[in-house]
Amino acid sequence: MQTYFDSSSKLSWGFVKYQNSRQAIPLILAESTSQTLDKNAPDEETTTWVEVHGKQVTGEYQMVSQGTMVPSMVYINKKSGKKTAFGLNSGAATDTGSCDWQ
Template identity: 40%
Template sequence: MIGLKSSFAFISALLLIPLTALGEVTTEVSCFRSLEGKNINFEFRSYYDTVSRWSGAGVKYTKSRKVIPLVYRSVEEEVMAEGRPSQFTTTWVEVTEDSLTGEYEMVSQGARIYGMTYTNYKSGKKYSFEQDITMDASPETGCRW
């Protein structure tokens, strides 16, 4: 009987934990397709912690099992027209193993992503992608290619 009372006390204590401690990190998933050349698709996940103001991201290409970590570098804001949402250009640096290998640059306005480019640091090649807004994606399932 003591075990039952202890379990009840533990569960009761858990219920008293403030719910604000949960759900502070938001996750957004976007699916991208190449605009030219080879058929290249990737999933872009961004994370933002409202309490610490930390953000991070990762990309996963359809033909890879590995997620490539991205580190936030910068954001530039451009006011397009008074009363309209600003346009943001956000840059993320690709980190693989022990080096910086490229960067992703995303252009967005409001909730819409208008373009994503990837530049490979070694080759200097630049690839353009568009967001596939018809793709069914969620933090639980990712992009369903």
């Protein structure tokens, strides 16, 4: 998952590209909330990204992060309702700043 934010338009978008896929799938930020768990730590943020494939919403990603830590990321398939949890690969950070999820 790679995400972007344009400060002039306040638009957030991104994409996912699966390991054996040739094509990236666009994502649009649907919701973002944050809460302070400890005044001496970064806020915990929960973001929901809508996956758009072939002009249809096909699923969504829900990610919880706190600073650089991502304790939870789940994909929900819109058609089946099936949830898939991802774990961050310990050597996940790539040279481009993206992460390698499994």
